[in-house]
Amino acid sequence: MSEFFYMGGYGAYIWSSMAAAAILMLLEPALLMLKRRTVLQEVKRNIRLEKRRTRNKG
């Protein structure tokens, strides 16, 4: 098993390139999910404000 990670001495290079790809490709969807949450909160807040404004007018 350690032979597999050693990769004939090139392990550090191979695994760091895999890790760089993995980190970026996990970070991107994570940020997208976070963004979705904040956008949805923003939309809900706007609707609440809009409702309050129309109620005050009436």
Add this chain to the structure above:
Amino acid sequence: MKINWFKYAAPMTFYSLAGRLIPLFWIAAIVLTTVGLYWGFFKTPDTIGNGMKEYYRIIFVHVASAWMAMWLYGVMVFWALIGVIFNTRLSYMLASATSITGTVMTIIALISGAIWGKTSWGTWWDWDPKLTTFLILLFVYVGYIALQSAIDDTRRSDKASALLALVGLAIVPIIYYAVNCPDPNQCASLHQESSLKRVESNILIAMLVTTLGFWMYSFATILMRTRNIILERERKTSWVSNLPEVKS
């Protein structure tokens, strides 16, 4: 059967369609990338033809991300052009959503390329034609994103960045010819020529399957981002306020 394509150009229809497709693309991305990398690490020889040792396995992420970086640039220009011609809001949103995933792919290709360079040529970076043009691709992507966020009026920023994307398209064939040079005397490059014919078949399978996985990943993230953009831009419409995720 006649399909009305413009029906799907309505952000409302597209929003729900994308919502149903995203999980499928994620499953495909995870399965294909896992299979591709498994094949690449367990079914391939440790040493290949011209004395390349285990480090050649970097190509599984390097080639996949580099191909996607160039392909997504084309996709981005396609949607930007459709936006300019038909003036459809959704096309601009897709173009803008594609730019970020394209940038991520370009960064992965550059990082894995630098690591490859260190093992293969003994240097992290060199101003070789392929490497230099690929760095310019990153700058064009970043320029597109910067221009888009610099103009507040979305309709104007969409149009301006669409034109920038179109002009920047020139870099894609240059990247290709920078390595597959028609006359080797004219361009001295460190970067290996990319010829699929000479690649061992197991390595080729692993490379292509991983690339497909990255492609599915791109679909998933681009659709997720497009949905976020739709919500942001259409937040004042009644269909958004009637969405179940907004009402709850």
